[in-house]
Every structure is written in structure tokens, then in C-alpha cells.
Amino acid sequence: MELLETLAWIESSSCRRAHTTAYAVVQAVNDAVRRSTAYTSGTANHCTAVMHPGPSRLAVVAAATTFGASFAIAQTATPFVQTPFAMPPYKNLRVLSRDITRPQLLGTMKFFSQSLGVRCTYCHVGTEGQPLSAFDFVSDAKDHKVIARDMLRLVLHLNAEHLPAITGLPDAKVSCFTCHRGATKPLTDPPPDTPNTVPPPTADPAPKKPQPNQAEAVS
Numbered sequence: 001m002e003l004l005e006t007l008a009w010i011e012s013s014s015c016r017r018a019h020t021t022a023y024a025v026v027q028a029v030n031d032a033v034r035r036s037t038a039y040t041s042g043t044a045n046h047c048t049a050v051m052h053p054g055p056s057r058l059a060v061v062a063a064a065t066t067f068g069a070s071f072a073i074a075q076t077a078t079p080f081v082q083t084p085f086a087m088p089p090y091k092n093l094r095v096l097s098r099d100i101t102r103p104q105l106l107g108t109m110k111f112f113s114q115s116l117g118v119r120c121t122y123c124h125v126g127t128e129g130q131p132l133s134a135f136d137f138v139s140d141a142k143d144h145k146v147i148a149r150d151m152l153r154l155v156l157h158l159n160a161e162h163l164p165a166i167t168g169l170p171d172a173k174v175s176c177f178t179c180h181r182g183a184t185k186p187l188t189d190p191p192p193d194t195p196n197t198v199p200p201p202t203a204d205p206a207p208k209k210p211q212p213n214q215a216e217a218v219s
């Protein structure tokens with residue numbers, strides 16, 4: 001059940017878009033890293049490239065492009081051996097499927113990071129600037145990771161039961177981004193400049209001055 005829900009969630013359109021982008025970036029970064037020699041700086045750039053918060057698809061792609069270019073320059077030194085990180089089998093997955101592939105897992109993790117506007121260290125034990133292979137992703141020592149796991153349960157539950165029941169739409173979905181929008185603390189109140197009321201609909205169905213996008217309806 002959980003496995004199916006998780007896969008459905010990952011395959012849902014909003015997630016899949018972020019997921020596909022993130023995966024493309026990982027591939028680009030991995031290709032660049034494989035060709036390169038400077039792993040430490042590469043890791044730092046990797047995190048910058050994929051962790052950029054907000055409406056970041058362009059920023060992510062741009063960062064990945066820059067990243068690839070910087071590695072193209074570094075190609076003349078000794079051959080590089082990539083230190084693996086986040087390799088399966090995963091040891092401490094309690095909500096995500098244990099059969100999840102590495103690209104799916106990393107795509108999900110990048111989606112979490114982008115949704116909250118944070119980097120891996122927000123939830124995982126590790127030191128910024130150190131290679132990701134030195135991180136302890138298995139550990140549950142950080143409260144944020146434990147909360148994130150419960151948030152994941154919340155999302156799966158909403159999508160599997162509440163939203164389809166309320167809307168009648170099997171595909172109605174929320175994700176981390178629906179609430180978080182690039183911040184760790186979702187807004188609970190409208191921003192101060194939000195209008196108090198929406199103007200009432202006009203009594204006259206035919207506006208006196210047609211707007212460009214209404215021309216068809218008026219003529």
C-alpha cells in the first residue's frame with residue numbers, strides 16, 4: 001500500500017516535473033564529475049546547483065551548465081575516482097519504498113530541498129563543504145528529518161484518502177511545495193498587501209468597454 005502510494009506520488013505530475021528536472025541535473029552533474037578531477041569543489045557546486053530554492057528550474061539548469069563548464073576546464077589533471085554517496089540498498093527508509101531507485105530517491109530528496117528552500121544538511125548529519133560521501137544520511141539525529149518523515153506520511157494520507165474523497169478527483173494532489181513554497185515555515189495568513197475583498201461581479205453582463213480578451217464574447 002505504502003509502496004504504491006509513494007510511487008503514485010512520485011509519478012504525480014507536479015512531483016514528476018521537479019523530479020525529472022532534478023534527475024537531469026544529477027545526470028549532468030554526474031557526467032561532469034566523472035570527467036573531472038576536482039571532487040571537493042565539484043561537490044560544493046553540486047549542492048549549489050541542485051539546492052537552489054524557489055522557482056528554480058531555470059536557475060538549476062543554469063547552475064548545472066556553469067558547473068559543467070567549470071569542470072570542462074579542470075580536465076587536464078589526474079584521473080578522478082568518484083566517491084559514491086547515497087548508494088542503495090538504503091538502510092533507514094520507513095516511508096519511502098525500500099525498492100526505490102537511486103535517481104528516484106535523489107529526485108525526491110531534491111524535491112524536499114527545493115520545496116523547503118534548504119540544503120541536505122537541514123535534515124541530514126553532514127558538514128557543508130564536505131563531500132556528500134562524508135554525510136550520514138542514515139542517521140535520524142536531526143529533528144527536521146523526523147518531522148519530514150511525518151510530513152511525508154501526511155502528504156501520502158491526504159493524497160490517498162482525503163483529497164479524492166473531498167474532490168471526487170483521483171488525481172487531486174498536494175506535495176511539500178503546495179504548502180511550503182520554498183520556505184521551512186508555510187504562511188498561515190495572507191500577506192499584508194492582500195486585498196480584503198474580491199470585487200463583486202458586475203450587474204451588467206456586457207461591459208461598456210470590451211477588454212481585449214473579451215472581444216470575442218462581446219462581438
Ligand code: HEC
Binds near residue numbers: 138
Ligand atoms: C526536508 C528534509 C530532508 C532533506 C532536505 C533531505 N532529506 Fe534525505 N531524507 C529525508 C527523510 C525523511 C528520509 C527518510 C525517508 C523514509 O524514512 O522513508 C531521507 C532519506 C535519505 C537517504 C536514505 C538513507 C538511508 O540509507 O536510509 C538518503 C541517501 C538521502 N536522504 C539523501 C539526501 C540528499 C543527498 C539530500 C540533499 C540533496 C537530502 N537527502 C535532503 C529528509 C530529507
Ligand code: HEC
Binds near residue numbers: 152177179
Ligand atoms: C498541508 C501543508 C503541508 C504540507 C503538504 C507539508 N508541510 Fe511541512 N509543515 C507544514 C506546517 C504548517 C509546518 C509548521 C511550520 C511552523 O512551525 O510554523 C511544517 C513544518 C515542516 C518542517 C519543520 C520546519 C521547522 O522549521 O521546524 C519540516 C522539516 C517539513 N514541514 C517538511 C515537509 C516535507 C518534507 C513535506 C513533503 C513531504 C511537507 N513538509 C509537506 C505544512 C505542510
